[in-house]
Amino acid sequence: SQQGEEDPQALSIQEGENATMNCSYKTSINNLQWYRQNSGRGLVHLILIRSNEREKHSGRLRVTLDTSKKSSSLLITASRAADTASYFCAPVGSQGNLIFGKGTKLSVKP
Amino acid sequence: KAGVTQTPRYLIKTRGQQVTLSCSPISGHRSVSWYQQTPGQGLQFLFEYFSETQRNKGNFPGRFSGRQFSNSRSEMNVSTLELGDSALYLCASSLGQGLLMAGELFFGEGSRLTVL
Numbered sequence: 001s002q003q004g005e006e007d008p009q010a011l012s013i014q015e016g017e018n019a020t021m022n023c024s025y026k027t028s029i030n031n032l033q034w035y036r037q038n039s040g041r042g043l044v045h046l047i048l049i050r051s052n053e054r055e056k057h058s059g060r061l062r063v064t065l066d067t068s069k070k071s072s073s074l075l076i077t078a079s080r081a082a083d084t085a086s087y088f089c090a091p092v093g094s095q096g097n098l099i100f101g102k103g104t105k106l107s108v109k110p
Numbered sequence: 111k112a113g114v115t116q117t118p119r120y121l122i123k124t125r126g127q128q129v130t131l132s133c134s135p136i137s138g139h140r141s142v143s144w145y146q147q148t149p150g151q152g153l154q155f156l157f158e159y160f161s162e163t164q165r166n167k168g169n170f171p172g173r174f175s176g177r178q179f180s181n182s183r184s185e186m187n188v189s190t191l192e193l194g195d196s197a198l199y200l201c202a203s204s205l206g207q208g209l210l211m212a213g214e215l216f217f218g219e220g221s222r223l224t225v226l
Binding site for chain 2: 040041043101
């Protein structure tokens with residue numbers, strides 16, 4: 001299965017600090033996506049990185065992908081209290097359906 | 111452009127009953143996927159529909175079923191409810207299917223089911 005596994009499970013930081021979350025997966029992928037979920041709400045797509053890309057930026061987000069290590073990381077710079085949420089990675093394999101991990105719960109304290 | 115709409119947002123059922131949840135995708139989206147989210151198991155993939163056909167299915171018992179209509183709206187049904195079925199059920203839509211679906215998923219706000 002291409003389910004992603006996020007690490008750490010929980011992360012608590014102060015506003016202004018950077019937050020780094022990691023994702024590992026087991027099989028080859030077409031692309032890998034990151035999503036955010038505020039408590040009890042639906043998921044929101046953050047960024048998609050294709051298997052032939054190594055790094056991608058979107059605003060304060062930076063995603064890296066290392067297909068040789070089957071891992072990805074999501075960096076949120078200059079975090080804000082509003083970034084408090086759960087973050088999920090979803091490696092997308094040959095079948096195309098997204099299998100999510102259990103997520104990283106990020107808490108940003110003002 | 112309206113987002114993904116799920117109804118009802120909240121519902122309470124008792125064990126043994128059945129429930130039907132509805133999902134209206136973004137206009138023009140032909141693929142609908144369903145996920146179950148619980149604190150213990152996280153987000154689990156239920157099934158995916160494209161052009162009224164189930165294309166992928168997760169590892170859930172036959173009590174969980176779904177369908178998609180010609181207008182791409184989808185319903186999922188859970189029969190003979192068990193306490194463990196209490197969860198947030200999320201629906202997501204996208205333009206394509208399979209690797210074509212490998213783009214962004216747009217999620218609804220979910221239907222929170224409580225089974226007593």
